[in-house]
Amino acid sequence: MKIIKSDNYITVKDFGSFDLGLSADCGQAFRWKKDENGIWHGIAYGKHLKAKQNGSELTFYTSAEEFEFLWKDYFDLETDYSAICKRFSADKNLLKAVTCCPGIHILKQEPWEALCSFIISQNNNIPRIKGIIERLCETFGDETDGGFTFPDAPTLAVLEPDDLAPLRAGFRAKYIIDAARKVSNGEVDFYKIKNSPIEFGREELQKICGVGAKVAECTLLYGFYKVDAFPVDVWVKRIMSEMYPDGFPECADGVKGIAQQYLFHWRRTQN
């Protein structure tokens, strides 16, 4: 990877097959938006980022320091996805999926944001998930230069479900509050989840009311970078019954979550 510094931005080259837009908007994160100039805007870890891609050139409107300690890792730019996709090509469906949308990386989101976002995602559609999360940030987050931060768990833990009425999250409001309380009082231990095998995280997260297998897997994959987590939603369920009635292919062992992300996006963007 090559980084060229300028006054107010940096240019990055030789980053492999990464696709910024696809990664930002393939249903794993809900806060990235593209403006009329093709520039992506997002906020993570309390920092606002503007970034754009022109083929094999990425522009980050931030300092080289911030890129090094935050965004390089957030966008998982040092993992060799072409090697992973090459492994996937042993399976004909996975080959189609990675060929159709190369460049998807798993975004390393904040654990709390991932948990909260996927609680909101249940029995919901992506445009509305984005709306609820936006209202959550506007109502309870902190204002920064480019928007609002994601409100942390302690901030929400002191609220009652009714206080979330402005979000129009429906029955999910009580789940968000239960999650906020259990995370901020340590009943659900993020540090231990991060440093334990995936099975521990599965059990720990499902202590929260409103968190079942699917939300737990999503949180582990996108919030804790447990790349073998395997979220099964209605789309992946279709894929499994149509293409893998006898089980998932061996070539995805250890990185099933990444395979799932390619298949999910592929299946969803067909027609």
Add this chain to the structure above:
DNA sequence: TCCCAGGCTCTCT
């Protein structure tokens, strides 16, 4: 309008 959405809880067998 009506169906359905990156599911989960609760209840009834």
Add this chain to the structure above:
DNA sequence: AGAGAGCATGGG
């Protein structure tokens, strides 16, 4: 243990 209804809301 397994199946099914109900859930809040609104996008398409």
